[in-house]
Amino acid sequence: VDLSAQIANMKVNNLFLNASGIHCQTEAELDDLMQEPVSGAMVTKSMTPQSRFGNPLPRYYRLANGSINSMGLPNEGFDYYMDYLKTHDQIKPVIVSVAGRSKEEDLAMLHTLQDDDSYQGLTELNLSCPNVIGEPQMAYDFPAANDLLKEVFSFYKKPLGIKLPPYFDLVHFDQIAELLNQYPLSHVNTINSIGNGLWIDVNSETVVLKPKGGFGGVGGSMVLPTALANVRGLRQRLNPSIKIIGTGGVTNGRDAFAHILCGAEMVSIGTQLYEEGLGAFERVTRELTDIMEAKGYELLADFRGKLKVIE
Numbered sequence: 060v061d062l063s064a065q066i067a068n069m070k071v072n073n074l075f076l077n078a079s080g081i082h083c084q085t086e087a088e089l090d091d092l093m094q095e096p097v098s099g100a101m102v103t104k105s106m107t108p109q110s111r112f113g114n115p116l117p118r119y120y121r122l123a124n125g126s127i128n129s130m131g132l133p134n135e136g137f138d139y140y141m142d143y144l145k146t147h148d149q150i151k152p153v154i155v156s157v158a159g160r161s162k163e164e165d166l167a168m169l170h171t172l173q174d175d176d177s178y179q180g181l182t183e184l185n186l187s188c189p190n191v192i193g194e195p196q197m198a199y200d201f202p203a204a205n206d207l208l209k210e211v212f213s214f215y216k217k218p219l220g221i222k223l224p225p226y227f228d229l230v231h232f233d234q235i236a237e238l239l240n241q242y243p244l245s246h247v248n249t250i251n252s253i254g255n256g257l258w259i260d261v262n263s264e265t266v267v268l269k270p271k272g273g274f275g276g277v278g279g280s281m282v283l284p285t286a287l288a289n290v291r292g293l294r295q296r297l298n299p300s301i302k303i304i305g306t307g308g309v310t311n312g313r314d315a316f317a318h319i320l321c322g323a324e325m326v327s328i329g330t331q332l333y334e335e336g337l338g339a340f341e342r343v344t345r346e347l348t349d350i351m352e353a354k355g356y357e358l359l360a361d362f363r364g365k366l367k368v369i370e
């Protein structure tokens with residue numbers, strides 16, 4: 060799938076997809092996403108070469124205005140997802156999310172995808188999982204990320220995007236954009252959860268997650284300002300050929316509209332999708348359509364990236 064081809068003059072109805080990790084680990088969950096009538100694409104849970112249980116429970120907790128998770132990369136393993144693609148009609152594009160625990164694991168999975176002539180899908184290299192115990196987020200280690208991408212693009216010739224963590228300093232927007240602009244990326248998906256947050260139950264004076272002493276990635280409506288900043292900051296800096304999937308904090312049509320104003324070509328829904336169920340796609344799409352009609356916009360391209368600043 061070439062996102063840009065799918066995106067040209069896209070109307071609202073196929074703008075949305077799930078955030079990786081949400082309702083996308085098992086065959087049954089993937090079938091639900093495939094059959095869901097409104098979303099325009101879907102992404103798998105990030106996968107490793109072998110299946111993983113992930114971190115001990117409790118590892119997800121709902122907050123008043125978001126979520127915190129330390130899942131630890133639970134997934135059914137690379138072959139399971141490859142089999143799924145081979146045995147199911149792709150009614151919509153399925154983005155394959157790859158998150159090796161090491162450079163070697165990333166390269167091994169990408170070599171297999173490159174060498175599999177039957178695989179013509181869009182792949183997303185997740186460089187931003189914050190919850191694998193003892194593993195740093197590659198996307199915060201610019202030299203390591205550059206080494207990995209240089210090696211990846213020496214052999215990988217199919218559409219490939221990158222899942223990024225949030226950055227919090229404009230200099231880092233400059234640095235990651237300069238790094239990514241060297242490569243023929245199909246897209247950047249930003250943001251992943253805000254890594255290593257901490258939530259405390261004051262009554263029991265205890266953390267709410269078991270892994271990592273309670274530290275986990277934060278998502279949901281409270282991360283919207285960070286998500287919008289990263290979509291906007293990267294849109295302003297990345298080559299136009301690199302599309303942006305906006306992820307983070309989308310709970311309604313207004314949030315989705317804001318992501319598109321910042322330059323998002325497609326918009327993921329994560330925490331809200333998990334808490335509300337797949338019906339969130341239809342609700343958010345309807346709300347966005349109503350906003351567009353009220354403003355006189357017919358196409359997403361009518362306002363995409365056209366955020367105004369105060370002169």
Ligand SMILES: O=C(O)c1[nH]c(=O)[nH]c(=O)c1I
Pocket residue numbers: 080105128129130131132133158185187188189190191251252276
């Ligand atoms: O803990 C996880 O499985 C996880 N959790 C996240 O919030 N982002 C990620 O990329 C991953 I791979």
